[in-house]
Amino acid sequence: MPLDPSIAARLKRDEQGLVAAIIQQHDSGEVLMLGWMDDEAVHRTLTTGRVTFWSRSRGEYWCKGDTSGHIQLVKTVAIDCDGDALLVRVDQVGAACHTGTRTCFDGNDLGAVAAVPTATTAGGQR
Template sequence: MSTLDPTTAAKLKRTPEGLVCAVAQQHDTREVLMVAWMNDEALHLTLTTGRATYWSRSRNELWAKGDTSGHTQKIIDVRLDCDGDTILLLVDQTGAACHTGTRTCFDATSLLHPTDA
């Protein structure tokens, strides 16, 4: 098991399951690609390997983005929000980020609908 730097670990506010929300964003266009979860080991691997690694809540295991799909996320920068409960991954996305095969998980119809004036 990998060990996260204690200084970094102390800054994180985790869920009761030990997870922190992670938002992946394309580094140059700022397009929001996806949201996933990280535990300490996933964050450590992300920081040390340069590849986005997440925790699958459904499979209860680590997964590196692209291991099965080939759609990888090369890490450009990693930032922690002011509350310590969300990690922002600035990545260089290769291929689709969404499990549905689309570039981003956020390309669905907007929830805001214009009202008739």
């Protein structure tokens, strides 16, 4: 069964037919990882309760946790205002990263200078 046409029409895919999927822990807001989905992966994610990705390197579908046991149970899926990204809120069981860390971002901070709100920036001005 294909992806619902009303959903497919809202997606803006890259040249490979993929859309970015940001995976977030539903209760803590922790950003776990980013993966890629084509229409079939989106359909499977929406209809099975498990997150399915398209592997760009292997050229195949994969469900998070099929080999590691670290599964992602879907709670909600939202599309952003431009249609070029999905936010998939999950209940992550175990590590989200293939390296064994909780998130793909653990230990990878780049040391950016943190902005401090001022009277100019606090009002939402650009």
